Amino acid sequence: MTSIILRTATLYMFPPLILFSVYLLLRGHHYPGGGFVGGLMGGAAFALYSLAFNVAAARKLLRFDPRDIAAVGLAISLLSGLPALFSGEVFLTGTWWKIPLGNGNYFDLGTPFIFDIGVYLVVLGVLLTLVFSLGEEE
Amino acid sequence: MTLLPVLPIIVPLAGAVLCMLTRKSLLLQKIIAMATSFIILLVSILIMLETKDGTIAVMSVGGWKAPFGITLAIDMLSSMMLILVGLLAVGITAYSCQDLDEERMRFGFFPLMLILLMGVNGAFITGDLFNLYVWFEVLLTASFILLALGGERPQLEGSIKYVTLNLLSSALFLAGIGIFYGMAGTLNMAELAHVIQQGERGGLVTMVAVMFIMAFGIKCGMFPLYFWLPASYPTPPAAVTALFSGLLTKVGVYSLIRVFTLIFSTDPEFLHGLILVGASLTMLSGVLAAACQYDMRKILAVHIVSQIGYILMGLGLFTRLALTGAIVYLMHVIIVKTNLFLIAGAVKRIKGTTDLHKLGGLYKERPGLSILFILSAMSLAGIPPLSGFFAKLTLIISGLQVESWWIVVTALGVSLLTLYSMTKIWAYVFWKPAPEPLPDVNPMSQGQWMLFLLPIIGFSVIIVAISVFAGPIFEFADVAAGQLMNPQGYMDAVLGGRQ
Numbered sequence: 222m223t224s225i226i227l228r229t230a231t232l233y234m235f236p237p238l239i240l241f242s243v244y245l246l247l248r249g250h251h252y253p254g255g256g257f258v259g260g261l262m263g264g265a266a267f268a269l270y271s272l273a274f275n276v277a278a279a280r281k282l283l284r285f286d287p288r289d290i291a292a293v294g295l296a297i298s299l300l301s302g303l304p305a306l307f308s309g310e311v312f313l314t315g316t317w318w319k320i321p322l323g324n325g326n327y328f329d330l331g332t333p334f335i336f337d338i339g340v341y342l343v344v345l346g347v348l349l350t351l352v353f354s355l356g357e358e359e
Numbered sequence: 360m361t362l363l364p365v366l367p368i369i370v371p372l373a374g375a376v377l378c379m380l381t382r383k384s385l386l387l388q389k390i391i392a393m394a395t396s397f398i399i400l401l402v403s404i405l406i407m408l409e410t411k412d413g414t415i416a417v418m419s420v421g422g423w424k425a426p427f428g429i430t431l432a433i434d435m436l437s438s439m440m441l442i443l444v445g446l447l448a449v450g451i452t453a454y455s456c457q458d459l460d461e462e463r464m465r466f467g468f469f470p471l472m473l474i475l476l477m478g479v480n481g482a483f484i485t486g487d488l489f490n491l492y493v494w495f496e497v498l499l500t501a502s503f504i505l506l507a508l509g510g511e512r513p514q515l516e517g518s519i520k521y522v523t524l525n526l527l528s529s530a531l532f533l534a535g536i537g538i539f540y541g542m543a544g545t546l547n548m549a550e551l552a553h554v555i556q557q558g559e560r561g562g563l564v565t566m567v568a569v570m571f572i573m574a575f576g577i578k579c580g581m582f583p584l585y586f587w588l589p590a591s592y593p594t595p596p597a598a599v600t601a602l603f604s605g606l607l608t609k610v611g612v613y614s615l616i617r618v619f620t621l622i623f624s625t626d627p628e629f630l631h632g633l634i635l636v637g638a639s640l641t642m643l644s645g646v647l648a649a650a651c652q653y654d655m656r657k658i659l660a661v662h663i664v665s666q667i668g669y670i671l672m673g674l675g676l677f678t679r680l681a682l683t684g685a686i687v688y689l690m691h692v693i694i695v696k697t698n699l700f701l702i703a704g705a706v707k708r709i710k711g712t713t714d715l716h717k718l719g720g721l722y723k724e725r726p727g728l729s730i731l732f733i734l735s736a737m738s739l740a741g742i743p744p745l746s747g748f749f750a751k752l753t754l755i756i757s758g759l760q761v762e763s764w765w766i767v768v769t770a771l772g773v774s775l776l777t778l779y780s781m782t783k784i785w786a787y788v789f790w791k792p793a794p795e796p797l798p799d800v801n802p803m804s805q806g807q808w809m810l811f812l813l814p815i816i817g818f819s820v821i822i823v824a825i826s827v828f829a830g831p832i833f834e835f836a837d838v839a840a841g842q843l844m845n846p847q848g849y850m851d852a853v854l855g856g857r858q
Binding site: 305 | 382419422
């Protein structure tokens with residue numbers, strides 16, 4: 222399909238979609254959102270790109286094989302359960318680190334967030350594996 | 360221990376991730392899958408050592424205490440199932456490394472198999488009803504792909520039936536869970552058992568129980584919901600069928616045993632009576648359907664149904680002795696059935712077919728394989744002193760004890776018909792002369808052949824070991840059944856005496 226309207230629109234839509242997917246991921250800790258919807262959103266952005274141009278272009282834009290992304294995501298989620306073990310807690314217990322940002326401000330980095338990043342990558346990877354292989358059928 | 364109870368889930372997941380990352384190299388994948396299987400077995404043995412004295416290993420994932428968080432609870436039945444998963448993982452990985460075609464391996468057989476194992480392990484150790492549903496979904500999703508992997512026409516046809524019926528079963532299960540949650544406000548199995556023991560909720564509980572019988576009944580192939588099984592199981596390669604027959608239907612049976620000893624134990628007259636009737640019809644229809652088949656793999660697949668009947672009979676009778684029998688039968692049938700499917704795979708590998716009419720004379724050509732087959736087949740039929748005999752004897756004695764004559768008669772008759780089916784395979788495939796000489800389609804050197812047979816020999820040794828060490832195994836099963844008959848211990852362990 223070559224529609225100049227869709228192509229032009231996609232070029233403008235793509236960055237906000239990706240940004241919004243990351244926003245959803247970050248927001249998910251306290252409000253509705255999280256890795257799953259975020260990943261769907263990010264996947265939708267690449268799916269749109271593959272529809273407007275073609276799957277090969279979308280693959281090139283993604284740089285990594287989606288299956289690798291899913292595997293890395295699974296690994297990240299799995300590893301996020303381990304820090305709790307070092308402090309003698311049960312697997313997957315939330316553990317937090319305070320990262321100083323200067324000016325007396327801190328960023329709370331917690332394992333639930335790392336777990337969510339893993340979920341984001343798994344959903345993105347699996348979704349794009351499906352979309353790309355369906356798109357390449359013809 | 361803060362890590363041990365969750366390892367049966369983590370280890371296969373880590374293995375699957377590594378296999379996915381190394382999917383370009385089949386050799387690496389094989390090594391990782393083999394190593395992961397051995398670690399799964401090792402972990403299950405460690406867990407068995409922790410729980411064999413009757414302690415229940417409990418863990419609240421993420422530190423959220425029961426009944427709010429997800430609880431993992433491993434009693435003796437669970438730890439026995441974990442050991443069986445470990446044994447099967449090792450045997451089937453070794454077998455598939457040699458038997459499976461390269462294309463299937465390239466499309467991710469090993470990661471999928473490990474994810475399936477993760478789902479099965481998760482279902483065996485969880486103490487939370489919704490979590491059980493999640494593990495069912497994990498293992499079903501993996502099994503859908505494994506079943507269809509390769510995309511041959513009969514495979515896809517079987518997969519469609521399998522997927523449709525399993526989705527129906529999942530929907531029923533989920534609906535039951537929803538009603539339960541609305542009624543009791545919890546999905547922790549121990550807490551649910553506690554709430555139901557308090558009584559006052561009669562009708563609704565029975566309704567949910569019947570929904571669960573149907574949901575798990577579809578998954579384990581119980582009468583009259585088993586027809587997806589003969590349609591789909593014989594279609595994929597032998598390694599996949601062996602894995603499915605060894606584990607998937609057994610997860611359904613395990614869930615029935617768990618739910619109907621822990622949660623629904625207040626109305627045994629109706630509910631367990633219903634299961635008992637289902638059990639006898641399951642046995643009978645499975646064995647009759649097998650009697651008219653003339654394909655080795657189809658006979659074995661239909662026979663799964665009839666074996667499930669025996670295990671359900673133990674649950675339906677609902678005495679300590681009957682549950683002991685059911686547990687031993689479960690252990691025996693997982694090993695024996697897997698081995699029979701692997702042997703059918705070996706026959707297919709040599710001759711290129713499993714059609715009874717075309718095969719023949721294998722006894723002369725492959726005496727070793729024939730002996731391995733007759734050992735497993737006779738064990739399945741329950742010929743003393745092999746493993747199946749003790750399990751069936753226990754079930755029949757417990758049937759006599761509660762004076763359920765009709766189920767005893769059915770069980771004995773079905774046993775005879777099982778012997779008929781097994782002798783049929785023996786006579787057609789191994790004994791009679793080949794109708795026309797079939798050349799070997801896959802000539803293998805002596806060394807390759809021995810390597811190919813190694814998992815089958817391993818399982819056969821285990822079958823003999825179950826017969827030889829029947830005494831200790833029965834003692835173990837007896838204690839495990841005692842745990843199941845007294846759910847108070849399980850509830851105390853999970854809820855920590857807070858009631």
